[in-house]
């Protein structure tokens with residue numbers, strides 16, 4: 479059996495995969511079993527932001543793998559302490575809870591928000607408001623939080639205590655916020671929802687509303703964080719600060735790790751025994767996270783991401799002038815979306831056949847989330863392929 483057949487026989491059929499198996503990666507490029515090289519404009523869905531097998535991250539992983547991989551959170555380990563300190567130093571947060579994925583980081587945020595009020599004896603404040611079109615994960619609570627029906631099909635009954643309001647609609651949020659709400663949870667730029675940025679004024683007003691009502695504000699920066707949007711965290715580009723933030727994806731440049739960051743005040747919702755994870759923040763994952771954070775948080779690196787955003791957007795806008803089916807180009811940093819209408823998946827498949835990995839969302843939007851090390855020459859080559867396909 480070849481890899482495709484074996485996978486389709488023995489792995490649960492939860493994914494619609496492209497028909498190639500990859501064996502190695504380096505920077506912007508992936509190589510398949512037949513030796514064909516692909517240019518990657520998806521980075522494992524916004525994960526390998528420093529490029530595949532970045533030498534310094536690989537060295538950090540190799541070094542840590544030879545010393546200590548796991549001991550559990552019954553004990554202290556230096557890489558976890560160092561990563562928590564580095565995350566706090568680079569953000570609004572004072573404390574970090576480590577998990578293994580985005581969904582788990584969001585579970586931690588949801589649990590913290592509820593427990594924050596319940597510890598104060600306020601058991602009525604447990605409802606969480608999220609946005610239509612949002613994506614927060616596939617566990618039962620996070621798929622309930624997600625504002626898309628398709629991820630919920632077949633999984634009823636869902637977790638009680640979640641409501642959704644339209645994104646970028648302040649009046650709807652105002653009407654939904656009452657004294658049963660403990661938190662508002664949202665992505666600064668909706669990723670899976672079609673690469674839709676929050677309006678700057680809206681985000682600032684959401685913060686104000688949360689302040690006025692004593693509601694916790696949770697930013698899900700699992701996709702937008704770690705330099706993806708041109709600042710270390712997307713909310714820094716908006717100048718709006720949450721009480722709680724979740725990270726995963728690019729935090730380990732491919733090594734699974736999730737994190738929930740909180741202010742000292744919000745973090746009081748947790749105490750020993752209230753939440754936990756066997757693997758959360760293992761020495762191995764934390765070592766990868768520490769090196770990744772060190773490299774991405776460099777101001778020069780982030781400035782280059784913003785330069786490449788300007789270049790990439792300009793090229794896509796030129797393409798838009800040539801093709802009427804492109805109706806919108808949007809996004810922040812190197813999380814960009816191009817609305818091409820029905821058939822976006824065919825365009826993505828066409829790119830794949832020509833050796834470029836891009837992703838189609840809802841068969842309408844092409845999403846570009848390349849490694850942040852992408853060069854202008856890579857962008858030029860992709861744009862020329864898109865030109866021929868469109």
Ligand SMILES: Cc1ncc(COP(=O)(O)O)c(C=O)c1O
Pocket residue numbers: 523579580581582584613614615616665669670698699700701702726727
């Ligand atoms: C904004 C957002 N939140 C949460 C998740 C879930 O992360 P994971 O797949 O690591 O559980 C994703 C994944 O795409 C995401 O984009």
